[in-house]
Amino acid sequence: MDTNKINELAKILRQNQLTKLDLTEGDSRIVLEAAGGRSVMVDIPVENVPVENTAEISAETVPVVDKAEEQSEAVEQRSPLVGTVYLAPQAGAESFVKAGDKVKKGDVLCIVESMKMFNNIEAELDGTIEAVCVDNGQIVEFGQTLVKILP
Numbered sequence: 724m725d726t727n728k729i730n731e732l733a734k735i736l737r738q739n740q741l742t743k744l745d746l747t748e749g750d751s752r753i754v755l756e757a758a759g760g761r762s763v764m765v766d767i768p769v770e771n772v773p774v775e776n777t778a779e780i781s782a783e784t785v786p787v788v789d790k791a792e793e794q795s796e797a798v799e800q801r802s803p804l805v806g807t808v809y810l811a812p813q814a815g816a817e818s819f820v821k822a823g824d825k826v827k828k829g830d831v832l833c834i835v836e837s838m839k840m841f842n843n844i845e846a847e848l849d850g851t852i853e854a855v856c857v858d859n860g861q862i863v864e865f866g867q868t869l870v871k872i873l874p
Contacts, residue, residue: 729753742864797853797871800846802863806837810859818859820870824852832870835863850874 732744733755744755802808810818810833819831826832826846835842853871857863 729755795853795871795873797873798848798850799856799868800832800844800870800872802835802844802865802867802869804835804837804842805865806835806842806863808857808859808861808863808869809834809836809841810855810857818855820852820855822852822854826850826852826872833857844869846872848872848874 732746732753735741735744742756746753810820812819812834819833820826827849828846830846831843832846832852833844835844850872853873855870856868857870863869
């Protein structure tokens with residue numbers, strides 16, 4: 724694959740604010756991932772790469788958006804970085820927050836581990852936790868909703 728094509732794909736990735744672009748062409752596969760504002764390019768020869776059949780999407784895999792969720796006034800607290808989210812300070816401990824809990828600005832909602840650094844994610848406003856949108860140990864993307872807070 725020539726470098727001009729790779730540069731064009733990286734440009735498409737940035738312009739569309741995509742986090743990942745995976746392309747197979749002949750016996751070559753290229754994966755571009757956004758990483759902290761730069762694109763990482765990896766050229767991998769194709770050898771028994773499983774291909775997902777996207778034509779077989781069932782109704783169970785399509786998310787259903789509830790009308791109540793659309794009209795909710797909840798503020799989405801988003802992850803400021805990519806990493807692994809922890810909902811409790813240590814294994815077996817009670818979660819920092821759960822749905823229905825009252826929080827004040829600055830209260831710790833969860834921890835996001837990134838590159839061996841543990842980052843406390845604090846509430847941006849006072850309110851009530853409407854929903855915790857991630858699971859303990861889940862890998863989260865930059866900007867992914869962690870919790871919803873009703874002011």
